[in-house]
Amino acid sequence: QVQLVQSGGGLVQAGASLRLSCAASVHTFSDLYMAWFRQAPGKEREFVAYVNDNGRITYYESAVKGRFTISRDNAKNTLYLQMNNLDPEDTAVYFCAARQTATFTFRASGVYAYWGQGTQVTVNS
Numbered sequence: 001q002v003q004l005v006q007s008g009g010g011l012v013q014a015g016a017s018l019r020l021s022c023a024a025s026v027h028t029f030s031d032l033y034m035a036w037f038r039q040a041p042g043k044e045r046e047f048v049a050y051v052n053d054n055g056r057i058t059y060y061e062s063a064v065k066g067r068f069t070i071s072r073d074n075a076k077n078t079l080y081l082q083m084n085n086l087d088p089e090d091t092a093v094y095f096c097a098a099r100q101t102a103t104f105t106f107r108a109s110g111v112y113a114y115w116g117q118g119t120q121v122t123v124n125s
Contacts, residue, residue: 002026002114004096009119016086016123022079022096022116029077030054033099036070036081037109038092038121045095047107049081059106063089086123093118 008020024032036048049070050059058070069082079096097112105111 002032002098002100004098004114004116006094006096006116006119009094009121011122011124012086014087014123014125017082017084018086018121019083020081020094020096020119020121022081024077024079024098026077029072030074031100033102033106034070034072034079035097035106035112036079036094037097038090038094039118040092043092045109047109048094050106051079052102061107083121086121088123088125090121091123093120095119 003025005023008018012018030053033053035050037045038048039045048061048064049068051070051072055072060068067085071080095118096116098114099112103111
């Protein structure tokens with residue numbers, strides 16, 4: 001069983017930065033393939049970023065590429081999302097997600113078995 005506990009988030013002004021964390025309670029964090037998703041009010045949950053098990057392969061949704069960085073510290077069992085130059089369009093509840101095998105369909109929320117509790121990010125203009 002994998003438990004994911006998120007921290008970070010909050011209310012910021014446009015152009016500010018935030019870092020989200022996702023701590024995993026699991027014996028072998030380094031075996032997990034992980035991602036960040038977000039869901040804005042009235043919208044479907046959407047893919048934000050993905051990182052493979054060793055942290056060397058990452059993918060981003062086009063709207064966040066160059067502003068957000070996904071990373072992981074396998075020694076600390078923690079996933080991160082560094083968000084810079086935030087825009088009001090980034091306002092959403094952010095979720096971390098994990099799965100135990102690699103997949104080409106990592107952008108689909110349905111392939112992840114484990115989810116964090118979600119954390120609100122609000123960006124004011």
